[in-house]
Amino acid sequence: MSEQPQEPIQSTEQQQEKKEQIVTPWDVDAGDDGVDYGKLINQFGSQAISEDLLERIERVTKKPVHHFLKRGIFFSHRDMHKLLDYYEQGKPFYLYTGRGPSSESMHLGHLIPFMFTKYLQDVFDVPLVVQMTDDEKFLWKKLELEEAHRLTYENAKDIIACGFDMSKTFIFSNLDYMGHLYRTVLEIEKSVTCSQVKGVFGFEDSDNIGKFSFPAIQAAPSFYTSFPHIFPETAEDKKKQKKTKRKNDIMCLIPCAIDQDPYFRVTRDVAPKLGFQKPALIHSKFFPALQGANKKMSSSSDTSSIFLTDTPKQIKDKINKHAFSGGGATKEDQEKYGANLAVDVPYQYLQFFLEDDVQLEDIREKYSTGKMLTGQVKGALIDLLQKMVAEHQERRKKITDEQVKEFLSVRKLSFTMPTKKEVVPSATTEAKKE
Numbered sequence: 001m002s003e004q005p006q007e008p009i010q011s012t013e014q015q016q017e018k019k020e021q022i023v024t025p026w027d028v029d030a031g032d033d034g035v036d037y038g039k040l041i042n043q044f045g046s047q048a049i050s051e052d053l054l055e056r057i058e059r060v061t062k063k064p065v066h067h068f069l070k071r072g073i074f075f076s077h078r079d080m081h082k083l084l085d086y087y088e089q090g091k092p093f094y095l096y097t098g099r100g101p102s103s104e105s106m107h108l109g110h111l112i113p114f115m116f117t118k119y120l121q122d123v124f125d126v127p128l129v130v131q132m133t134d135d136e137k138f139l140w141k142k143l144e145l146e147e148a149h150r151l152t153y154e155n156a157k158d159i160i161a162c163g164f165d166m167s168k169t170f171i172f173s174n175l176d177y178m179g180h181l182y183r184t185v186l187e188i189e190k191s192v193t194c195s196q197v198k199g200v201f202g203f204e205d206s207d208n209i210g211k212f213s214f215p216a217i218q219a220a221p222s223f224y225t226s227f228p229h230i231f232p233e234t235a236e237d238k239k240k241q242k243k244t245k246r247k248n249d250i251m252c253l254i255p256c257a258i259d260q261d262p263y264f265r266v267t268r269d270v271a272p273k274l275g276f277q278k279p280a281l282i283h284s285k286f287f288p289a290l291q292g293a294n295k296k297m298s299s300s301s302d303t304s305s306i307f308l309t310d311t312p313k314q315i316k317d318k319i320n321k322h323a324f325s326g327g328g329a330t331k332e333d334q335e336k337y338g339a340n341l342a343v344d345v346p347y348q349y350l351q352f353f354l355e356d357d358v359q360l361e362d363i364r365e366k367y368s369t370g371k372m373l374t375g376q377v378k379g380a381l382i383d384l385l386q387k388m389v390a391e392h393q394e395r396r397k398k399i400t401d402e403q404v405k406e407f408l409s410v411r412k413l414s415f416t417m418p419t420k421k422e423v424v425p426s427a428t429t430e431a432k433k434e
């Protein structure tokens with residue numbers, strides 16, 4: 001069955017006419033009320049992450065879920081239950097995420113998927129592949145090929161600084177790795193038509209032909225055959241595949257921002273035709289710009305973003321000057337009515353980065369009822385981000401060119417193929433055992 005949503009993604013112009021929220025891999029514009037994520041789930045045809053799923057993840061990983069999950073920052077998924085079934089049955093899976101290297105310095109929003117991917121790698125102990133789409137940025141932006149390639153290496157340092165385990169992580173530049181990827185890319189290209197990608201991505205006949213084939217390149221790492229050095233196939237595997245017309249049972253889980261979903265709808269559509277498992281997905285909300293939640297943070301706007309290269313003073317000034325406040329217009333108003341947290345950017349940033357639930361709840365209660373002023377909340381955020389960004393810079397500085405090369409080199413990864421998990425069905429059976 002096709003996974004395309006009822007209506008194809010419309011071009012920006014068409015959507016603006018109807019004043020609908022625009023969410024494509026290239027453009028996010030939500031109108032004044034912010035992105036309606038519930039509506040997006042319906043539009044895209046994904047599943048909301050339920051309490052049940054969170055509980056199940058905790059049961060399977062035997063760890064509390066990441067605060068991004070608890071707080072609904074990762075809010076939508078495809079096939080997570082199937083992935084967990086497989087995991088419990090002792091079948092292997094791997095993680096796949098990526099980054100389009102279009103700017104020298106990444107901003108806070110870019111960290112979200114990588115911080116979350118690091119958590120997933122830690123709790124599931126699985127291999128991770130990271131695609132650097134220097135080719136994509138060349139095709140879409142005014143960027144020279146060699147510059148895009150250089151940015152891959154610059155950005156790779158920021159990704160490595162998130163703490164990934166080198167023995168389980170492979171980062172690759174499309175420009176460098178295409179020879180290895182190409183067989184899988186071709187299989188996909190042969191199964192997807194121009195009218196399909198036009199329908200999903202809104203490409204026009206006047207767009208360059210590289211764009212038309214790029215979805216196959218972003219899709220390919222979802223299939224394990226793109227990484228023969230990580231997932232080698234034996235002669236026996238190949239014989240079996242010929243008979244059954246099915247590839248090995250290796251699933252892929254893709255953590256990404258929800259705007260990347262169109263690529264993976266196409267991927268999931270072609271997967272069964274090629275004998276692969278469909279990749280599972282877990283989607284995040286966007287990280288809001290300083291000016292407000294109706295735009296996502298963009299690296300092309302200096303005052304809308306906090307960069308990973310910012311100094312403590314820049315961070316302080318940007319938050320004080322530009323962070324949109326939902327607090328009362330005057331001290332008296334704030335004390336009387338409290339803040340509107342739904343539009344308050346400092347509070348929203350704290351939800352992303354302040355891990356301590358108790359502290360966050362304290363701020364929520366006091367700020368929303370007027371017992372705390374915007375300036376104090378901004379102060380708490382400034383302290384937190386100054387520390388976080390400085391620590392990131394410290395870690396990044398220590399990464400050598402040799403280490404980057406190693407992460408990007410085609411090599412075996414060391415991970416143990418999983419075994420059947422001891423399934424612990426519920427808390428009550430746990431209690432009975434004791």
Ligand code: TRP
Pocket residue numbers: 096097098099100131132133136218254255256257260
């Ligand atoms: N297209 C993404 C970007 O522009 C990069 C990317 C490639 C990616 N593969 C991915 C993102 C897989 C998430 C998951 O940033």
